[in-house]
Amino acid sequence: MRELLIDSIRITDDTSAFVIAEIGHNHQGSVETAKEFIASAHEAGANAVKLQKRDNKALYTREMYDSAYENRNSYGPTYGAHRDALEFDWAQYVDLRDFCRDLGVLFFATPFDFGSVDFLAELDVPCFKTASGDLRSTPLLTHIAKVGKPILVSTGGATMEDVERAMDAILPYNKNVSLLQCTASYPVDPEEMNLKVIETYRQAFPDLVVGLSDHQNGIAMATVAFVLGARIFEKHFTMNRAMRGTDHAFSLEPGGLRKLVRDLERARQAMGDGVKRVLQCEDAPLYKMGKKLVAARELPVGQVLTREDVALKSPRDGLPPFELENVIGQRLTAALAEDDNIRLEDLESVE
Numbered sequence: 001m002r003e004l005l006i007d008s009i010r011i012t013d014d015t016s017a018f019v020i021a022e023i024g025h026n027h028q029g030s031v032e033t034a035k036e037f038i039a040s041a042h043e044a045g046a047n048a049v050k051l052q053k054r055d056n057k058a059l060y061t062r063e064m065y066d067s068a069y070e071n072r073n074s075y076g077p078t079y080g081a082h083r084d085a086l087e088f089d090w091a092q093y094v095d096l097r098d099f100c101r102d103l104g105v106l107f108f109a110t111p112f113d114f115g116s117v118d119f120l121a122e123l124d125v126p127c128f129k130t131a132s133g134d135l136r137s138t139p140l141l142t143h144i145a146k147v148g149k150p151i152l153v154s155t156g157g158a159t160m161e162d163v164e165r166a167m168d169a170i171l172p173y174n175k176n177v178s179l180l181q182c183t184a185s186y187p188v189d190p191e192e193m194n195l196k197v198i199e200t201y202r203q204a205f206p207d208l209v210v211g212l213s214d215h216q217n218g219i220a221m222a223t224v225a226f227v228l229g230a231r232i233f234e235k236h237f238t239m240n241r242a243m244r245g246t247d248h249a250f251s252l253e254p255g256g257l258r259k260l261v262r263d264l265e266r267a268r269q270a271m272g273d274g275v276k277r278v279l280q281c282e283d284a285p286l287y288k289m290g291k292k293l294v295a296a297r298e299l300p301v302g303q304v305l306t307r308e309d310v311a312l313k314s315p316r317d318g319l320p321p322f323e324l325e326n327v328i329g330q331r332l333t334a335a336l337a338e339d340d341n342i343r344l345e346d347l348e349s350v351e
Helices: 031-044 079-085 090-103 114-123 138-145 160-170 197-204 220-228 254-271 280-289 321-327
Strands: 003-006 009-012 018-024 048-053 106-111 128-130 151-154 177-182 209-214 232-236 292-295 310-313
Touching (some): 018 254, 048 090, 090 106, 090 114, 106 128, 138 160, 151 160, 160 177, 160 197, 177 197, 197 209, 220 232, 232 254, 292 321
Parallel strands (some): 018 048, 018 232, 048 106, 128 151, 177 209, 209 232
C-alpha cells in the first residue's frame, strides 16, 4: 500500500488530504510577516507551511547575480540584492521553526542548492520539497535523498523520462517520496494542468503517494485531483493578493485556503467505499417518491388480478413495483378497497 509519513502525519489513499501553504518569499523578507502568514495558514487548516531557501551567491552565476533588476517587485537594484533581501538567516529560520512547533503546524522549505539542503537538514525540517526546475538536477536530488527525510518532488516542465530519471536518482537512497503533478506556469490555466498524469504516476509508481503542486487561480481543480488519487496539495498562500511580488496574484488568501481544506475533506468523505447500498438518509425522501402496488379500484374476493386491477402509487410502504408480474394472474383471498396495498399473503395461485 502506498504510504508516506511526514513527522506524525500518515498520508495514504484512505486519509485526508495533506495541504501545504507555500509562502515562498511572499513574506517580503519580514519574519513578523512570515509569522502572520503562518498563523493564518494554520488557522485555515493547512497541515504545513513552506518557504524557499537559497544560497544566492552559490546558486546564480555572477552575471545573473549582478544583473540589473529594477521594477515594481524588486527589493534591490540587482537580482542578487533582490534575492538576498528576501532570504532569512539561521537565527530567523530557527525562530520560525520554533514558532511553527508552538503552533502545531509543520515547517519546511524547498532548497535550491547544496548548501541550502545542509542548512535545512541541520534545522531538522520534517521533509524536503524539490522545485520543478530541479527535476533534472540529479546530483542535488541524490544529496537531498541521502539526508533521509521524506521528499516531495514537483514535476513541472518534465517528460516521463525526466521523472523516471529523477526517481532513479532518489529511490536507491530514500523510498519516502511523493510525486507531485505540476505545470510550471504561474498561474496555470485549467486546460494546461493535465490532471490525468496523477493516474499515470499512480500506475507507474504504485508504492508512492501522489499529489498536486497547484498553481491554478482557484480551488476547483484540487478536488478533481483528489478524486483522481492525489493526496498531497501545495498552494501558494498570501494574506493579500494585491501585495507587492509576482506570486501574490495567483496565491490563495486565508478564505480561499480555508475553502480548499474544507472541499478536499468533503471530497474524501464523498468518495465513500464503493459499495452500493441504501443509506439511512435516503429513507424519508424515497418514502415519498417511491411507489407500491395498490388496488386500482374496489376488488372482490376471488378476483384474478389483471394489469388494469393494479396501480403504482406513493408512498413506498408496500409491495415494490418490480413484483407486478408476480401478482398478475393471482387470485385475491381478501377483498380490497381502492388504494389498498396488494400483499403477497392475500394472493393465491390459480389452479
